[in-house]
Amino acid sequence: MTRAVSSPPAGWQLGRQGTGYEKRLLARGRWPLPFDVWLLRYRPGAGVPTHTDPVPGKRHYRLNVLLRRAEGGVFHCERTLWRRGRVVLFRPDQSLHRVTPVTHGTRYVLSVGWVLSAG
Ligand SMILES: O=C(O)CCC(=O)C(=O)O
Numbered sequence: 305m306t307r308a309v310s311s312p313p314a315g316w317q318l319g320r321q322g323t324g325y326e327k328r329l330l331a332r333g334r335w336p337l338p339f340d341v342w343l344l345r346y347r348p349g350a351g352v353p354t355h356t357d358p359v360p361g362k363r364h365y366r367l368n369v370l371l372r373r374a375e376g377g378v379f380h381c382e383r384t385l386w387r388r389g390r391v392v393l394f395r396p397d398q399s400l401h402r403v404t405p406v407t408h409g410t411r412y413v414l415s416v417g418w419v420l421s422a423g
Pocket residue numbers: 344352357366368379396401403413415
């Protein structure tokens with residue numbers, strides 16, 4: 305059986321529509337704070353235009369670890385809270401951010417997020 309070219313492989317779902325990256329949920333939990341863990345994959349052509357990731361009535365934090373670099377695929381963020389090497393902590397709900405399209409290779413990011421009550 306053939307599969308539509310655009311449909312992601314089993315276990316993966318498409319990221320923001322039309323931007324071409326794929327994501328896979330690795331874990332979700334509530335302790336010690338509500339969190340989620342995603343693996344993001346950017347194959348050639350995939351990127352994310354400038355956006356924020358608001359969670360209504362909550363504060364959203366993400367700690368992203370660049371597991372594998374590719375050509376292109378550069379993360380830009382208006383304001384980071386902390387950054388060292390391949391690791392970045394930022395407020396995706398507040399800071400505009402984007403990823404330039406991957407031109408060669410495959411980019412992988414481990415993304416851990418926390419959604420906390422606004423306070
Ligand atoms: O792939 C990245 O570096 C960032 C993806 C993103 O938009 C996010 O984690 O909110």
